[in-house]
Amino acid sequence: MSAELTAVLGVGQTKYSSTRGDVSIAGLCREAAYRALEDACLDWKEIDAVVIGKAPDFFEGVMMPELYLAEALGAVGKPILRVHTAGSVGGSTALVAASLIQSRVHEKVLTIGFEKQSESNATWALSMPQPFSVSINAGAGGYFSPIMRQYMSRSGAPELIGCMVAFKDRQHALKNPYAHLHQNDLTFEEVVDSPMLWNPIRYSETCPSSDGACAMVLGNEASGDRAENPVAWVHGTAMRSESNNFPGRDEVNPLASRQCAADVFKQAGITNPLKEIDAVEIYVPFSWYEPMWLESLGFAELDHGWRMVEDGTTSLSGGELPVNCSGGVLSSNPIGASGMIRFAEAALQVRGMAGDHQVDGAKKSFGHAYGGGAQYFAMWIVGAEKP
């Protein structure tokens, strides 16, 4: 028995911004879902099931919001699943939706990730006192900064690589109408001069806090064949998790990341990712994670990922491996949707529908998300042609 071929039939995104005060949570989700259906040329009634993901419920203060969203997502009388796998959730959600097609349980599935950070306070949500544990109250940046320092010391990367990543992603964002940050006049010097938040991460090297939703319609082979717009075919899907705390864990280059990448490339028959992948959307909430993940995923030699940043390999303007052409998490971060945006943007690239941030002739692209203490991973590879 082999898996059913799965296609991305439609993608829908909201404009990401710090406050979408004009819509409720349901309104925000419905906007993305509706656009995905429109792109797929399908109606709500043609959807068999809905898979929704978001980061912790505390972020909006609504427990299991999929119940309240059932009507807004056209799910009444249908199955709805709610995924939560920390920061990787947007990616995992897309993969659970894909599994419903791959298993032939359903033919067309709507999947959506969202976050409405303006309706709550993420730092409060992440800082609840727990018995017998000391809270570091440092947020995600404080948690990850020592790991990035460790990378710098291992690889000997120059101090300003992080600033180069941030500046590049903000330039890319200018070509993406949905991106939250559109900093037209930003200069590289301003990135370097921005306040240091969690050494080595400056203010301009970290992600914004966004409201937004991203949706996709996935379908089986027959619906991919029938689609009016170009589709993206799924070539590989993989998820991996590992425990967070144990002696000897490589936090810079976690084994779960390496194994997840090896699995997804094997499924897609890819032996040289740098040559065979045309566009990459990886989860980079802090600038230094671009070179770190490039190495872990196998796009760069160990300790050499930063060179790809330095020599412009990862830039949309002429680089060999454009990374985060959408502007990435550094330019838009509706947390629960951020992983799905990576997966959806990868699909848009191979559908040739990425607009101004399109990589010319992209045939295969890579979508990636991670979460927890860099311990949850979700990845997929999509192609313009069937696998």
Add this chain to the structure above:
Amino acid sequence: MKKLAIARGIKQMSKSNSFRDVAVVSVASHQTKTLSEVNEVQLMADLISNCRKSAGVTQEEIGFTCSGSSDFLAGQAFSFVHTLDSVGAFPPISESHVEMDGAFALYEAWVKLQIGEVDTALVYSYGKPSAGSVIDVLATQLDPYYVSPLWPDCFSLAALQARVLLDKGLITLEKMAEISMRSQKNGFNNPNAVRSSKDVSLENLMNEPAIVDPLRASDIAEIADGGCAVILAAGDKAKSFCERPAWIKGIDHRVDSHTLGVRDLTRSPSAFLAAEKAGRNADRLDLAEIHGMTSTQELILEKEFDLSEETLVNLSGGCLASDTMMASGLIRISEVASRIISGQVDRGLAHATSGPCLQQNLVCILEGE
């Protein structure tokens, strides 16, 4: 208990659809009023380890792991990240988590097994409601703009539902007490039952005062801490782990509108639909384990599932005996599966619910060979 499988010849539903044969091969669960000495990680480490041991599998042999839990119940964002330690997730594992009852995690694992790339899955879920107030927690589950700010508690909503049933003459206070009595008597044989009694009388139950009118204390779920672990396996693999696997003959879940005002609270259309899709009618049901937060919800569900007199309901005592939020649905599946595995029954229905007044429902039909 009747053993009829061989005599009447079990109809193989799996032949009429294209799904791969997947079975529950091992279960472990624990429920108690208050787990004061152990946290969720310690609880699940024992249950998962016991569950793997009785199937004779190691984590390395498990192809997919999926869990269900709630951050709001745990009072901590990313609470499930810690519980991953109870699995022993290194070397890394292929894993996912739903912010839903563990029965839905089992559904996700079943879907994964249908793809055919892996043959074994571990599913677990847990809840420790004693650390907080379930009724306050569940109020945050309601429409955040129009309902949740009023903080209606789950039992008050269920009481409104019960009132509609009584006013329409669909149930009586005595019928409700019969359900409570069934739960307490059945619970007597279940070590996980928190509220049980061998000799509870209908008269005593009828004389209890209502605490959320018309519901008496015995009509509402007995909140308990606990967890459940289940191992699924496909085809021959299932037979190698277990002498008599509990085959999943059908599994489906559906959701209704969240808006209480537009729903007929005397019905649960999603429960009916899920049962239809799961193939409830294919053959006789020896046992049904149903997940209701009140005696009245159990009555609604019995009707939606069209259970006959022959079907034994909630031999475990159900949620009126022990209700562990986020795990109660998975525990219903494990209760049916363990009785099939032991040969006590041949075919059963397990049900899980979520949301106010039975909004979302999952039905799983299990069968022994």
